[in-house]
Amino acid sequence: xxxxxxxxxxxxxxxxxxxxxxxxxxxxxxxxxxxxxxxxxxxxxxxxxxxxxxxxxxxxxxxxxxxxxxxxxxxxxxxxxxxxxxxxxxxxxxxxxxxxxxxxxxxxxxxxxxxxxxxxxxxxxxxxxxxxxxxxxxxxxxxxxxxxxxxxxxxxxxxxxxxxxxxxxxxxxxxxxxxxxxxxxxxxxxxxxxxxxxxxxxxxxxxxxxxxxxxxxxxxxxxxxxxxxxxxxxxxxxxxxxxxxxxxxxxxxxxxxxxxxxxxxxxxxxxxxxxxxxx
Numbered sequence: 259x260x261x262x263x264x265x266x267x268x269x270x271x272x273x274x275x276x277x278x279x280x281x282x283x284x285x286x287x288x289x290x291x292x293x294x295x296x297x298x299x300x301x302x303x304x305x306x307x308x309x310x311x312x313x314x315x316x317x318x319x320x321x322x323x324x325x326x327x328x329x330x331x332x333x334x335x336x337x338x339x340x341x342x343x344x345x346x347x348x349x350x351x352x353x354x355x356x357x358x359x360x361x362x363x364x365x366x367x368x369x370x371x372x373x374x375x376x377x378x379x380x381x382x383x384x385x386x387x388x389x390x391x392x393x394x395x396x397x398x399x400x401x402x403x404x405x406x407x408x409x410x411x412x413x414x415x416x417x418x419x420x421x422x423x424x425x426x427x428x429x430x431x432x433x434x435x436x437x438x439x440x441x442x443x444x445x446x447x448x449x450x451x452x453x454x455x456x457x458x459x460x461x462x463x464x465x466x467x468x469x470x471x472x473x474x475x476x477x478x479x480x481x482x483x484x485x486x487x488x489x490x491x492x493x494x495x496x497x498x499x500x501x502x503x504x505x506x507x508x509x510x511x512x513x514x515x516x517x518x519x520x521x522x523x524x525x526x527x528x529x530x531x532x533x534x535x536x537x
Contacts (some may be wrong), residue, residue: 263326263411263442264309268318271301271308277316278304279463284458284470286444288323288410292436293453293473294446296463296485302446305334305463306413309444324413327441329409331400333416336440339389345399346384349375352406374402379428393423401432412436414445418452430456448479464488 264286272278279301286292294302305314308320310330322328329352352374353367363371375381378398383391391399397417404412414433418426433443434456444461447453453460453473460476462468464485469476 259471260285260287261284261323263290263323263366265321265323266318267306267321269315269320270317271304271313272316273304275316277465279465280316281318282467284461284467286442288442289437289440290442290459291433291457292442292444292459292461294461294463295448295450295453295477296468299465300463300485301465302463303415305461306330306415306444309411310413319501326411327407327409328411328413329407330413331415331466333402334393334396334400334420337396339391339396341388343388344384345375345380345386345388345391348388348399348400349406352403354515364459370406371402374405377405378402378432392422393419394421397421397425397429401429403412405432410441412441412443414443416446416448418447418449428451453477468477 262285266282266284269282270277270280270282282305294305296302304313307330308315309322310328312330349371350363350367353363371384372381375384378401380395380398380402383395383399388396388399401417417429417433421429433445436443445457447457454477457473459471460473461470461474462481462485466488468485468488469478469481
């Protein structure tokens, strides 16, 4: 049996008590490379924030295996690039888990920063202000920060959004190198062709789990149709799910369903509340 890095048990996540993605079951294997796909508002970013610990579950649990450290790269649109900081300041944030906010950088830290800057192709950019960077350069700097964290589980929310093709190619090389080192990587993506080419595993969301497993099995036409049905059946103004039968399990039967602590069940029609659209 594969060694799980991450386990979802009846996991429901949301905002202000309203679920954005719900009743997820399944495992993510250590050392795997997994894409997270789905339409806008399907719960992709919500799931990443739940795994990172930014959102607490409304029900169920997200269990990260003991001793696994986490690095989370949010979407660039969530970052304030007007803050007066240099590239080296941004990259140095990767040292926080080991040095703390006010910890002094040691000689080995400076050497490590030089190595990661070179690895992402930003040597010589150390003193550039972050507001002067292109989208691709900014993403390279964020990858350098993640490399400095030296985490075993790396979460990337739309890492290829608004970056040039060369940067996508270079970042894919870094991602695959992380996996070759035994790290686990989850990445939110929209390009299904890129997912099929480079990501062996996929989580397919439509505010619930459509599929989890080998990409070729998950990205099938029947799952695409099922995802559209789930997404269209979502009632934005309903305060709670109507009582009824439990939802259909994911297409690849991720595992047994645990009892949830959030106070509703889901009918086949899958009506659910959500006051905002979350990716």
